Amino acid sequence: MSLFRRFIVLVSLLVIAGTPASAQSQMGAGAISGVVEDSSGGAIPGATVTVTSAGTGLVRTVATNNAGLFTIPVLPPGSYRLVAELSGFTRLERRELEVTVGSTVTLRLRLQVEGVAEAVSVTAEPSLIDSSRTEEATLIGRRQINDLPINGRRADQFALLAPGVTRDGRFGLLSYRGQSGVFNNFTLEGNDDNQAYFSEGRGRTRIASNISANAIQEFQVATSNFLP
16 A cells, blocks of 8 residues: 555545445545537547646546546545647646545536647636535545544544534444434445444444544545435
């Protein structure tokens, strides 16, 4: 497993009522998708879209379909640089695209017809609304885990920061909007992390977590009534 600064794992923790709806959340990753158009808004098929991780150097390349659409799924959380290009059009570059656990960064990219040698570079602004999601989700990031006090070393207790999350009963399970804690589902990097017999997170709440809070980059608390 590769090391990124002092974080040794990426965690996707879902505390939900029912079954998780987001494939990205289940994979402990995010995605970048969108459409590539010309200056008049017409779709550009066959354009090459390349994303590069600023933290790890991971490179993924796809081509737009006949409707100009593209999707790059299962991207580890982090900052990315995107380049869209096609012969006859100017090269478009987007920087500082922040991908988080369970999120999809949705873009509308417009390429200008090539006249003189030029390239367009844009620094991305963080999106306040993820229009690709139907469920409610709260992201708990490294800054919160590092700076906020916690009784013990169970980072999943920071899920209490999400709206509607409370403690369920005397054992300290997490309850989402009054739902019993036995309906929660925990995933770690896309893998099942539940204690099967007691229907709780692995390790339960009576003992310390087997994953140090220092090893967690971020996690997500989500709820959805929709099946995948």
